[in-house]
Amino acid sequence: MTLERQPRDLHDALAKTIVGQENVLEALLLALLSNGHVLLEGPPGLAKTLACRSLAAALEGDFKRIQFTPDLLPSDIVGTRIFDQRESSFATVLGPIFANVVLADEINRAPAKVQSALLEAMQERQVTIGPASHALPDPFVVMATMNPLDSEGTYALPIAQMDRFLMKINVGYPTREEELQILDRFAMADTQPVRCVATLDDVRSWRAAAHAVHVDEKLKRYIVDLVAITRAAEGVSVKSAAGTTLKAAELIDYGASPRATLALAFLARGRALLDGRDFALPDDVRAVAAPALRHRIGFNYRLATEDVSADVVIDAMIAAIPAP
Amino acid sequence: MARNLTASLILAAAAWIAATGTGRAQTLQRLTVESFVLSADTMQPQVDVPFHVIVTLRVRESVSEITNLQLPMLAQLDLLGDERQTVSDPRGTQYREVVTVVAHSDGRIMIAPATLQAIDARDGKPKQWFTNDLPISVHSSASHIANGMAAGLVAHVARILAALIWLALLVGAALLAIFLLRRRAPVAPVASVPVSYQPAPVLSEAEQRRQQIADALLVLRAERTRSAAVRVRGAVWRAIGASEGETLADVLRRPGCGQGVLRDLLVALERSAFTYDEDLPGAIDDACAALERYAGSLT
Numbered sequence: 001m002t003l004e005r006q007p008r009d010l011h012d013a014l015a016k017t018i019v020g021q022e023n024v025l026e027a028l029l030l031a032l033l034s035n036g037h038v039l040l041e042g043p044p045g046l047a048k049t050l051a052c053r054s055l056a057a058a059l060e061g062d063f064k065r066i067q068f069t070p071d072l073l074p075s076d077i078v079g080t081r082i083f084d085q086r087e088s089s090f091a092t093v094l095g096p097i098f099a100n101v102v103l104a105d106e107i108n109r110a111p112a113k114v115q116s117a118l119l120e121a122m123q124e125r126q127v128t129i130g131p132a133s134h135a136l137p138d139p140f141v142v143m144a145t146m147n148p149l150d151s152e153g154t155y156a157l158p159i160a161q162m163d164r165f166l167m168k169i170n171v172g173y174p175t176r177e178e179e180l181q182i183l184d185r186f187a188m189a190d191t192q193p194v195r196c197v198a199t200l201d202d203v204r205s206w207r208a209a210a211h212a213v214h215v216d217e218k219l220k221r222y223i224v225d226l227v228a229i230t231r232a233a234e235g236v237s238v239k240s241a242a243g244t245t246l247k248a249a250e251l252i253d254y255g256a257s258p259r260a261t262l263a264l265a266f267l268a269r270g271r272a273l274l275d276g277r278d279f280a281l282p283d284d285v286r287a288v289a290a291p292a293l294r295h296r297i298g299f300n301y302r303l304a305t306e307d308v309s310a311d312v313v314i315d316a317m318i319a320a321i322p323a324p
Numbered sequence: 325m326a327r328n329l330t331a332s333l334i335l336a337a338a339a340w341i342a343a344t345g346t347g348r349a350q351t352l353q354r355l356t357v358e359s360f361v362l363s364a365d366t367m368q369p370q371v372d373v374p375f376h377v378i379v380t381l382r383v384r385e386s387v388s389e390i391t392n393l394q395l396p397m398l399a400q401l402d403l404l405g406d407e408r409q410t411v412s413d414p415r416g417t418q419y420r421e422v423v424t425v426v427a428h429s430d431g432r433i434m435i436a437p438a439t440l441q442a443i444d445a446r447d448g449k450p451k452q453w454f455t456n457d458l459p460i461s462v463h464s465s466a467s468h469i470a471n472g473m474a475a476g477l478v479a480h481v482a483r484i485l486a487a488l489i490w491l492a493l494l495v496g497a498a499l500l501a502i503f504l505l506r507r508r509a510p511v512a513p514v515a516s517v518p519v520s521y522q523p524a525p526v527l528s529e530a531e532q533r534r535q536q537i538a539d540a541l542l543v544l545r546a547e548r549t550r551s552a553a554v555r556v557r558g559a560v561w562r563a564i565g566a567s568e569g570e571t572l573a574d575v576l577r578r579p580g581c582g583q584g585v586l587r588d589l590l591v592a593l594e595r596s597a598f599t600y601d602e603d604l605p606g607a608i609d610d611a612c613a614a615l616e617r618y619a620g621s622l623t
Contacts, residue, residue, distance in 0.1 A: 214598075214599065214600035216597075216598045216599075218554075218597075218598070219598065278599075278600070278603075279595070279598050279599040279600055279603070280598065281571070281572060281594055281598050282571045282572070282598075283571045283572050283573045286571055286573075287573075322568060322569025323569055323570060323571045
């Protein structure tokens with residue numbers, strides 16, 4: 001693996017600006033290496049915007065933030081055609097989605113047709129405005145956020161739409177030590193701008209290198225087993241908050257799709273590259289299993305009535321499959 | 325002559341396959357060798373008359389099969405058949421291989437020793453055992469007849485001498501019995517001779533681990549394949565108390581595993597188990613070096 005600049009350099013540069021939130025940083029980089037998108041769920045004020053802006057700055061790429069609201073229209077995202085009176089013709093105005101790093105803030109606040117427009121663009125990597133199709137820039141990473149605390153007036157994303165995100169990260173509050181560091185770094189002095197550590201061409205070559213990372217047959221079988229157990233989790237038991245033992249299969253309506261299998265392999269490759277390896281390990285697969293699976297499993301009402309966390313069920317299923 | 329040459333080639337090929345294929349593909353067994361003998365049902369076979377060369381191995385362990393046993397090169401003999409028998413019981417295992425051969429010309433043949441490679445369970449070291457060699461004198465029909473006549477005369481004299489000795493012994497035994505009955509002496513209780521068993525040496529935990537690492541190194545050097553690397557990785561994990569279902573990160577979190585030569589060894593073994601084929605030789609070299617360093621750190 002002869003790369004002029006390593007993905008780890010980008011990670012280290014971002015880590016100098018963002019305190020903690022290691023899982024968010026890693027998710028952003030993995031999405032970049034795997035050509036995917038990230039869904040973040042967590043309360044506001046946890047440096048999500050800063051992470052995206054810093055990533056774009058570190059790559060000398062474009063960054064756009066779209067605040068999703070109930071009155072947002074698809075054209076507000078993808079762009080529209082306006083009539084130019086001087087030229088007496090329609091001109092295309094590209095929307096904010098035309099950027100290398102896009103933060104779709106509170107994606108569940110916009111109605112379904114706006115969500116669809118964004119998700120279609122994420123999948124197709126191009127948008128059609130009027131008669132012409134426009135390719136989105138490369139690299140193109142969308143980081144969409146959802147606020148779990150304030151669900152009034154929101155439109156839940158259907159599972160089929162969520163499946164298009166490569167991974168879903170639950171963003172938590174920083175630790176006490178991290179919060180002290182945040183105070184030192186941001187409240188007492190001016191924030192240091194992120195310097196450019198790589199180019200968009202570097203990202204493209206990293207992506208090619210990630211694609212070439214070796215995944216052993218044993219690991220492939222492990223990945224398939226991990227996805228298969230989400231569809232047939234009869235042998236897996238979990239404990240509710242009240243201490244009742246429940247069968248995981250009774251909490252799940254449907255398991256992850258083959259897209260989850262592909263996502264696991266992509267993410268494991270990306271994580272190996274991030275660690276400077278050109279072969280993946282069981283640790284890579286296990287580390288990305290929960291983020292790759294948690295938004296692809298259809299849990300039923302019993303999850304809420306029995307007061308069981310979805311992550312507890314997912315962790316139990318992952319633990320039930322022995323690593324190779 | 326042509327048949328001899330064919331037989332030699334077949335046997336040489338079989339021996340080579342056994343040495344490079346089967347021998348390397350299998351882990352050495354831990355055995356306590358009690359006897360390992362090469363014999364023949366006759367030391368003076370006749371030309372064109374089949375005879376048997378027999379390899380007998382007795383080990384203390386109860387095993388289902390014996391691996392890494394190599395037959396001698398039976399050059400100048402034509403191989404007609406081969407029969408193996410392994411009998412196990414709680415006291416050990418008896419392995420017997422009967423090779424049916426035939427010689428097509430007279431003269432002396434020296435059959436080289438059979439060999440066995442195994443880990444000596446007594447001291448935990450890999451060793452090679454050899455049987456005795458076997459000098460065979462092949463006779464043509466005419467010389468066999470002449471030899472047979474001479475041998476018959478000698479046998480006749482020997483039988484007469486043996487009969488006389490038996491007679492003398494019987495008379496002596498009868499006289500002794502009469503003498504003892506007439507004395508009516510109380511019979512002293514016969515003290516049973518205490519049988520002392522040599523206890524198997526108990527290895528310390530460090531010794532055991534060193535032995536396991538030495539075995540792993542031996543296996544990986546002999547068989548530089550992915551499957552051997554995976555087996556060695558599993559053996560090392562078991563040696564440090566980790567289970568098969570754990571990942572490297574889990575194992576490195578165990579006390580004492582996250583630093584130093586053991587960490588290097590675990591990382592090297594992980595690489596050899598999961599890297600791509602082109603990188604495998606280098607990964608196995610690194611794993612062998614790490615095994616050596618770790619074994620050295622245990623002394």
